[in-house]
C-alpha cells in the first residue's frame with residue numbers, strides 16, 4: 811500500500827501555511843516540521859506582523875518544534891518549506907542538526923544553494939516538491955503587491 815504521508819502530502823500542508831501568509835499580506839512561504847509522520851510545528855512568514863526580518867517561516871518552525879520536543883536538536887525531523895531556505899534559515903537549520911529538508915521552489919538569487927551556505931553534515935536536502943505551486947503563489951503575491959502601489 812502506498813504511504814499517504816509522502817513528501818507531497820506534507821508539502822500541501824506547508825503550502826496551506828503559505829496561503830495563510832498570503833492572506834495576511836506576508837510573503838507567502840510556509841513551513842512544517844514533521845517527526846514520524848506527525849506534524850509538530852506549522853509556521854508561515856511573519857516578517858510584516860512582527861516587523862522582524864528574521865521572522866521567516868523556517869525560524870518560527872524551528873522554535874516551535876524545539877519547544878514541542880523539549881530539546882534544541884531536531885534529529886529525526888523533516889522540515890517542509892515551500893521555498894528553498896535562505897542563508898539565515900540554512901544557518902539556523904545547521905545548528906538544529908535537522909535530519910532532512912524538503913523544499914518546494916528554488917530561490918536562485920537568495921537561496922542557500924546559490925549562496926553556498928553550509929548545511930549540517932547530517933542533513934539531507936531535496937527540492938522541487940510542488941515547486942510550481944509554491945513559485946506561482948509567490949509570483950501572484952508580488953504581482954498583486956506591485957499593482958497596489
Ligand SMILES: [Zn+2]
Pocket residue numbers: 866868895896897898899900
Ligand atoms: Zn530564511
